[in-house]
Amino acid sequence: MSASRLSVFLFLAALATTLTGCDAIAGIFKAGAYTGIIAVFIVVALLFFIVSKMRGPRP
Template identity: 55%
Template sequence: MKRVLPLALIAFLCTTLSSCELIGGIFKAGVWSGIIIVVVVVALLIWILAKVFGGGKS
């Protein structure tokens, strides 16, 4: 039963939040803020992958 709640939540969010609404919201907030958000997310993902796969060993 514990797995059903997160799966139901993910399914609910996927059906209610479409990618077009997300992109529209980003452009309403401004192109530059959208670019900054994308750069920060990509940098965070690269940092996390480097930590997971041992890129930070010295």
Template identity: 50%
Template sequence: MKKFNILFIVLATLALSGCSAITGIFKAGVFVGILAVVVVVGVIIWLLSMFFGGGK
């Protein structure tokens, strides 16, 4: 029974640290996604201003 408890504690520790890593990856992904959307919207606005703004 003692081996089972130690095994359970080790597995729980590994699982929880894995969840923490996944959380960090998703937070970074959200930041990169927001940054990509801002860049794409900026490029679209720039292109529209080139076509319709009468750029030099």
């Protein structure tokens, strides 16, 4: 892959990532603060659940 193609690919990947994040933040602000708080709580709970499953059972 040439350098120009790689730079275009990286630019498009960065653009796609940032636009998706901006749309998500805009949606949370439109929905309201309580919706944002609930969404953050759900994400943190999901991460905690995944990490606890990866560690395995505790004796």
